Amino acid sequence: MTPEKPDPAAEQQPEVTEDANAGSPEQATEQSPEAQIADLQQKLSEMQDNFLRAKAEGENIRRRAAEDISKAHKFAIEGFAEHLVPVADSLYAALHAEAVDAKAFKEGLEITLKQLLSAFEKGRLVEINPASGDKFDPHHHQAISMVPSEQEPGTVVSVLQRGYSLADRVLRPALVTVSQTA
Numbered sequence: 001m002t003p004e005k006p007d008p009a010a011e012q013q014p015e016v017t018e019d020a021n022a023g024s025p026e027q028a029t030e031q032s033p034e035a036q037i038a039d040l041q042q043k044l045s046e047m048q049d050n051f052l053r054a055k056a057e058g059e060n061i062r063r064r065a066a067e068d069i070s071k072a073h074k075f076a077i078e079g080f081a082e083h084l085v086p087v088a089d090s091l092y093a094a095l096h097a098e099a100v101d102a103k104a105f106k107e108g109l110e111i112t113l114k115q116l117l118s119a120f121e122k123g124r125l126v127e128i129n130p131a132s133g134d135k136f137d138p139h140h141h142q143a144i145s146m147v148p149s150e151q152e153p154g155t156v157v158s159v160l161q162r163g164y165s166l167a168d169r170v171l172r173p174a175l176v177t178v179s180q181t182a
Helices: 008-012 018-022 025-029 033-074 078-096 102-122
Strands: 125-128 141-148 156-161 163-166 169-172 174-180
Touching: 078 102, 102 125, 141 156
Parallel strands: 141 174
Antiparallel strands: 125 163, 156 174, 163 169
16 A cells, blocks of 8 residues: 555645635625726715715805905995095084185195095095106106296196095096296
8 A cells, every 4th residue: 555645736725715715805796787886876975965065165266256345345445434534524514614714724725625635645646746847757747738938848837636546547637737848
């Protein structure tokens, strides 16, 4: 009797049982098609919900921005108006004052004018009032006439009406007469 040699192929292959394959990752991820469809439908529902929420939030932001812009346009001059109210109060007080002499009335007008100019300054409204001899600037001045003058040609001779600018934008140019060549 010869001792049986063990089969080398049998030694190399481990014994496979059903329990060994039961815990494999491939089998755990495999689901029935119905389960996969249910999972995908749930994810789709969640994504649709997130999309609708994001869309609604975008609409809310757009609506709030439009309201803010509307309010900014509507109340843009509120600060400036607050500075003008005391000037109006002073003018009403002057109109309701008892008969006073011309000197007191003029002093009251000068004080009211200072209030008005202060309100203009606070509202960034700048007066354009060139001095005689200043160079004519077509961006800030409007020439009404040209007059012979001893001044250099193209300079302001007199101001007929002051101009105004708001934040470096001319609202109304100063009306001026300009010197011409003799």
